[in-house]
């Protein structure tokens with residue numbers, strides 16, 4: 322069984338690649354602006370905005386499973402149109418698809434706890450693009466998985482951890498919000514859960530976030546303590562005072578999905594609780 326990871330050069334993609342090769346899967350992956358590094362992987366340059374190239378990569382690799390871990394932030398062509406095209410192509414060829422989505426599809430205004438049945442109500446361009454991609458996956462590829470996740474943290478290498486280090490060192494301007502709540506997940510748990518879903522016949526919407534709801538500041542404090550940084554160095558602020566505000570309190574409730582998985586999604590207090 323050949324697996325194809327779209328966005329294999331990204332943070333989550335690299336962990337998906339690592340777990341796939343260690344499990345002995347025949348692995349292909351795509352990169353866009355950065356080269357992919359892992360050995361034992363066939364790497365393919367791909368810009369999701371190029372439909373011809375996307376078809377070429379799929380027909381060269383002929384995967385049985387595709388995990389889409391790409392991210393184009395608020396760029397609609399990459400975050401919405403590209404995944405829609407990928408959905409059409411995989412559905413037409415009978416290829417299993419796992420699409421990684423985000424808690425950014427929710428506003429955090431009418432409620433804060435969102436389970437798998439909650440309807441997307443995005444308030445940012447990024448959230449709207451992710452919601453559009455989700456809609457296409459659910460409509461055009463009903464056997465596919467839409468896996469929503471939250472802040473992805475690793476062992477020092479995620480963008481969120483880097484921000485904390487730079488803010489503490491004073492090499493970056495900004496603050497950590499005390500009113501912006503999310504449910505962080507460890508990248509290794511997330512990748513394992515995605516592979517578990519990819520290998521099953523599960524279909525529909527799944528939530529893959531950790532059980533601990535934390536503000537960006539509280540998360541920053543945990544990261545700082547783990548890494549031997551004085552948390553008093555971390556500047557704080559309120560997202561509510563920024564314009565546009567974006568989503569404030571968005572907690573993914575992953576209980577239903579967790580009940581179906583062997584992989585345990587640890588909370589940030591647990592996985593950041595010990596020194597690196």
Ligand SMILES: NC(=O)c1ccc[n+]([C@@H]2O[C@H](COP(=O)([O-])OP(=O)(O)OC[C@H]3O[C@@H](n4cnc5c(N)ncnc54)[C@H](OP(=O)(O)O)[C@@H]3O)[C@@H](O)[C@H]2O)c1
Pocket residue numbers: 327328329330331332333334351352353354355356367368369370389390391392393399403421422423424470471472473474
């Ligand atoms: N990080 C988080 O906290 C978080 C939270 C919620 C949801 N998510 C979702 O989780 C997934 C993985 O996020 P991540 O943080 O691992 O992302 P990331 O590190 O930014 O990686 C993004 C990947 O997408 C690729 N990419 C960018 N533009 C592309 C294009 N035009 N065509 C094809 N590929 C393109 C990048 O390739 P190059 O680097 O080679 O250009 C890279 O491999 C995404 O779906 C994201 O929306 C992330």
